[in-house]
Amino acid sequence: MRDFEDIKQDVLARLDMRAVAEMCGLEVRRAGAGRWACCCPFHTERTASFTIGGRKGAEHRGHCFGCGWDGDIFAFWKELKGSDFKQTLLDLAAVCGVPIGDGVMWAKPDVPKVRQPEKRLGSERPEHEMPSLPPLRHLREGECQQLAQVRGLNPEAVWIAARTFKRIAYSDWPLYHGWDGDKKAWLPRSAGCWPSWCITDETRAVAEFRRLDNGMYPRQDGSEIKSWSTCGKAWPVGAASMNGRPAVMLVEGGPDLLAAYHFLLRWRMLDRVAVVAMLGASNRIREDALPFFKGKRVRIMVDADPLKDDVNPSKRKLPGMEAARRWSEQLCAAGAAVQCFNVGPIYDGRSLRDWMTTPGPMWSGAVDVKLDGLRLPDGKLVKDLNDLAKCDAEVADSPEVRRAFKHWDF
Numbered sequence: 001m002r003d004f005e006d007i008k009q010d011v012l013a014r015l016d017m018r019a020v021a022e023m024c025g026l027e028v029r030r031a032g033a034g035r036w037a038c039c040c041p042f043h044t045e046r047t048a049s050f051t052i053g054g055r056k057g058a059e060h061r062g063h064c065f066g067c068g069w070d071g072d073i074f075a076f077w078k079e080l081k082g083s084d085f086k087q088t089l090l091d092l093a094a095v096c097g098v099p100i101g102d103g104v105m106w107a108k109p110d111v112p113k114v115r116q117p118e119k120r121l122g123s124e125r126p127e128h129e130m131p132s133l134p135p136l137r138h139l140r141e142g143e144c145q146q147l148a149q150v151r152g153l154n155p156e157a158v159w160i161a162a163r164t165f166k167r168i169a170y171s172d173w174p175l176y177h178g179w180d181g182d183k184k185a186w187l188p189r190s191a192g193c194w195p196s197w198c199i200t201d202e203t204r205a206v207a208e209f210r211r212l213d214n215g216m217y218p219r220q221d222g223s224e225i226k227s228w229s230t231c232g233k234a235w236p237v238g239a240a241s242m243n244g245r246p247a248v249m250l251v252e253g254g255p256d257l258l259a260a261y262h263f264l265l266r267w268r269m270l271d272r273v274a275v276v277a278m279l280g281a282s283n284r285i286r287e288d289a290l291p292f293f294k295g296k297r298v299r300i301m302v303d304a305d306p307l308k309d310d311v312n313p314s315k316r317k318l319p320g321m322e323a324a325r326r327w328s329e330q331l332c333a334a335g336a337a338v339q340c341f342n343v344g345p346i347y348d349g350r351s352l353r354d355w356m357t358t359p360g361p362m363w364s365g366a367v368d369v370k371l372d373g374l375r376l377p378d379g380k381l382v383k384d385l386n387d388l389a390k391c392d393a394e395v396a397d398s399p400e401v402r403r404a405f406k407h408w409d410f
Contacts (some may be wrong), residue, residue, distance in 0.1 A: 003163060005085070005138050007093055007100065008074070014096040016059040017052045020073045020130035023095065024080055028052070034059075038340045041080055043225035044256035133207050133230060136169040136198060138162065143170060143212060147197055150214045151255060151391045157262040160270070165273070167238060167257060169198045173209040173217070173228055176368040199277065205235035205286075208254055208279050227254070233279040239289040247408040248298045248336075250276050252323060255386040256301065264387050267405045280303065281323035290334035297408050300324045303384045304344020304373055313357055316364075320344070341404045343382045344373035374401075 018036050021028050031037035040050035042064065049066035063070045071079075078088045086292075093100055094173065139147070147168075148155040162168045172193035177409045194217065200207040208229040211217065216224035237257070240274050242248060249260050252343040257277040264270045281303065282385065303320035310316050328338045348368035374382040377392050388396065395401065 001319050004089060004104065005163070006140055007089055007104065008140060009140055010098045011092050011096060012060055012073075014093060015073060017062045017076065018059070020076060020092070021050075021052065021062070023218075024077075030040075036165065040064040040066055040189050042068065042069045064387075072327065111270060121237075133200065133204055134171055134173070134175045136171050137198075139168060139170045139197065143195070143197075146212055147258070150212070151256055151258055151386060153262045154265060157265045157349060158258060160265060160313065161258055161261040161275075163260075165275070167199060167201060167237070167242075167261075168254075171196050171198050171209060171376050172261075173198075197254075199237055199257060199279070201239075203235065203240050204231075206231050206233055206237060208233070210254060225361065229279065234283045236276045236278050236285055236287045238274060239278040239292045242276075242292060242296070244268045245272055246275040246297060247273040248276055248293065248296045249273055249405075250278065250298055250300045250327065250331075251385055252281055252301070252303050252320070253279050253386075254279065254385065256303075256384050257388045259385040260301070263385075263401075263405045265289060267402070269405060272407075278323070278327065281319045283323075283346075285327055285330050290330060293331050294335040297410060298331050298339075299404065299408070300327055300338065300340045302340050302342045302344070302405075304342065304381060306382070307355070307367065309363050311361055313359055313362075316356055318356075337410060339410045342373065343384060344390055345369045345381070346371040346373075 018028055021036075023039055024041065026038040026041060028036050028038045029048070031048075032054065035054040036052040037048040038050050038052075039045055039048050043066060050062055050064045050069075052062050060072050061070070062072075064074060069079075073092065074085065074088050077083070077092060078085060081088070081091070083091065090100065092098075101142045108132050139158075141159070144158040144162055145155045147153075149160045151158075158168075173195070173196040194215070196209045197212055198207050198209045206229070208227050210227045214227055217228060220226055236250070249264065251257055251260050252278065257275055260275045260277075261270070264273050264275065302324045305319040308315075308317035308319065324340050329339065331338050346369070348370050351366070351368040354360055355364060372381075374388060374391060374395055376382060376387060377391055382388050382391065382395075388401070
């Protein structure tokens with residue numbers, strides 16, 4: 001289940017440019033705080049002009065002010081030893097003790113270029129002033145396994161979502177955008193950062209961060225929050241890279257996106273069904289994303305959010321169902337065929353309308369239920385797709401659930 005990017009990240013965690021240069025016989029000397037210098041191995045010189053480090057994040061890179069060579073430890077080893085990238089990675093992995101194992105996928109996944117949305121959220125800021133996202137990297141194998149264990153999912157499904165479809169990545173969070181010397185940079189918001197997974201896609205139009213251990217982020221006011229997001233949440237993650245798949249599973253939230261990959265892998269449908277996620281029930285799908293859905297068969301997985309009571313009928317809400325209805329209207333108008341799948345209860349229509357429109361104290365407990373929703377092993381109702389992954393085999397393998405993931409002929 002490893003690929004070369006995973007091995008590469010493990011090597012970078014154990015080796016820096018100074019160590020590699022010394023292994024190659026170069027005499028490296030300190031040239032300042034976090035900065036090293038030596039004679040360049042790529043041209044003849046008497047004065048050391050090859051520099052290493054000097055700023056945060058540059059410990060894996062070198063630059064020669066004499067001949068202009070610039071690159072990381074892999075480019076350095078490759079050019080000095082005359083090896084290809086595969087042999088370079090094998091050599092450096094052996095040097096620092098990174099296990100390779102069998103079945104390594106050396107070829108890069110065939111990920112076609114995607115058309116960028118016409119306008120990124122927040123694009124009124126100059127591109128050079130603010131990066132679209134904080135620093136991200138691939139999730140490693142152990143991190144995929146940790147995330148799968150916390151969420152009750154198949155580790156292979158998490159790996160596929162992260163490494164094949166590139167829907168999730170790793171970051172330290174929370175961060176904020178501030179000044180590091182004379183440059184803008186993403187900096188720690190507090191004394192510590194938390195290992196986090198980020199849901200995003202190639203457009204970088206939206207991103208949402210959650211802790212790998214499923215914990216809460218502390219806020220400066222003493223409260224806690226389960227996720228941080230950037231750039232708003234109206235962009236449907238994955239909409240621009242359906243790659244010709246005729247069917248789409250539209251889910252609400254990052255955990256549900258992972259669960260969708262879990263079930264679609266189980267039923268061997270990932271070659272036909274794309275996974276797209278909206279990161280919030282209150283959002284409308286961005287207009288520039290809707291053309292990607294034209295001609296697709298879209299199944300919306302409806303979250304079973306509890307009905308929200310209020311004395312004022314106009315403030316009574318059905319968050320999951322209202323979101324599904326809003327997205328259905330948008331998608332149908334864009335030329336998609338849409339069907340919804342409810343993990344929760346099915347309410348009696350007349351009883352539900354009475355609750356929505358009757359003035360005064362009328363509570364959701366009075367709404368009649370036509371069909372009970374799916375249930376967890378402890379008897380509690382399933383709230384969303386991630387909950388469904390925690391159900392026993394009787395529920396997970398039921399004809400109803402099987403149809404939701406296997407049948408797309410509507």
